[in-house]
Amino acid sequence: MTAQIIPVGVFDLVVFGGTGDLTLRKLLPALYYRDRDEQMPPESRFIAVSRRDMARDAYLETVTKALRDYVPAEDIDADCLRRFLGRLDYVALDAAGGDGWDLLTAKLADGDRVRVFYLATAPDLFGPISRHLAAAGLAGPNSRIVLEKPIGHDLESARAINDAVGAVFAEQQIFRIDHYLGKETVQNLMALRFANSLFEPLWSHAAIDHVQITVAESIGAEGRAAYYDKAGALRDMVQNHILQLLCLVAMEPPTEFDADAVRDEKLKVLRALKPIVADDVAAKTVRGQYRDGAVDGAIAPGYLQEIGAEASDTETFVVLKAEVENWRWAGTPFYLRTGKRLPARKSEIVIQFREIPHSIFPSDTGEIQANSLVVRLQPDEGVKLTLMTKDPGPGGMRLRAGPLNLSFAEAFKVRYPDAYERLLMDVVRGNPTLFMRRDEVEAAWGWVEPILDGWHAKNQEPKPYRAGGWGPTAAIALIERDGRSWHDEVV
C-alpha cells in the first residue's frame, strides 16, 4: 500500500542552528525523505544558518555524513541525494548581532515563495532573531516561524518569548513544535477516538477506572547535559509531550478537524487540570535520578557521572497523579510517568476500564481482569484491546484474558515517516493543527510551575533509582496506594 503524497508549494526553509544536532539528526533526514518522495517542488531550498564560518562545500560534506548516519542505507538513492544536496546552502550569521544578515536577505530576494524560519536555537535567541527578521523585511505574510522547545523554563519566561515573537509575527504564522504531535501513532489517537463510534460512549469516568501514560526511554542525558541539567524530566517531557498526550485522550470531540477547534478542546483540558500544590507533592508526585546500573545488557553510568558533576538535584524520572476536574473525568486519575535509563524505550497509553459489576462465574473459573485498551506509541506501534474469553477446550468454563492486537507494521506494511516529515510539510502548507497555540503552552506551564515550586518548598530531592529499573520504589507505591498497578512493569 502506498500513501498518497500531495506536493506542497515552493518554499525556502531557513534553519537557525543549521549545524546543530536536531538539524543533522532530524530535520535534514526528514526533508530528504520528503524530497525523495517527490513532495518538494524543484525550486525549494534549504538554507542552514549558524555562527560558524563554513563554506557551502564543507556544509554539504557534513550533511552527507549525517544522512549516511541517520537514514538507512537502502533508503539513500544516489540521484535523490544529488538533487537534495543541490537544494542546500549555508550562511554564516550572528543571530543576536548584525553580521551576516545582509547575505541571508540577498539569498531570500524572491518574496513570492513561502519562507519558513526554523529556530533550532536556544530560546533566548527567539526574540532577537524575530526582530532581525522584521528589520530585514523578511517577516511578511508569506513567512512562518517555527519555535523548537523549550519555550521558556517557566510561565514568565514563556510569556516573554511569546510576546517577543508575537510582536513580529501573527499567531497563525507561529508554529510551536511538539514533535510528539507529528508522530503517526499520536495522530492515530484522534482517529481511534473520533473515527470509531465504539469508544466514545465508554470514554469517561463511568467506564474508565484510570489512564496511564508512560514515555520511557533507555537512553540517558546523552550529550545534552548543559540543557538537561537545567530542565529535568518535568520540563523536558511532561510540560509538553505528555500533557499533549493527556489532552488528546481527555478532550471533548472537536466539532471539526480544524486547528482552532482541536486546540480549543485541548486548552479546556489543560485548564481543567487540578493544581498540584506544595501540600500535594508528597502524595501525587515522585522525582527520581538514576544511579549506575545496566540497560540492554550493558553497564550504564549514573547521571552524575554521565554529566560530569559532583551533585545535581535534577530529576531524570517523574511520576504524577493528574486529575481532570470536569464531568467526563471526575474520579478517573491520569498517572503520568516518564524517565531516562529505564529498561526499554516504550511509550504507551493505557486506558484501564472498570471491573465488571458482578460476576456470574464461580471463583474457580479464573480471575476476571478488567478490560484495557493499550495504545502503543513506540516502538511496535499499534493498539491492543484485552478481552476476557473462554479458555478453549473441554473441562467446563475457565476464563482467560486474550488480546485483540492491531500491529500497524503488520497491518499496513508502510514506512512510518518521522514526526518531523509531517510537521515540516504542515508548516509549509500553513496548517497549525499539530502545533501548540500560545495559550496552550502557557496553560501547560501554569500547571507545571506549582509542582516545581512545591518540590522546592518541600525540599523534595530526587530519589535514586538503578539505571535499567522502573524508577524509585516510591513510583510503584504511588499507584499502589490507590489499589492500582503499573501496566507492564517488566518488559
Ligand code: BG6
Ligand atoms: C525530546 C526531549 O523533546 O524528546 C528528549 O528533549 C527526549 O529528552 C525526546 O529524549 C524523546 O523523543 P522521542 O521521539 O525519541 O520519543
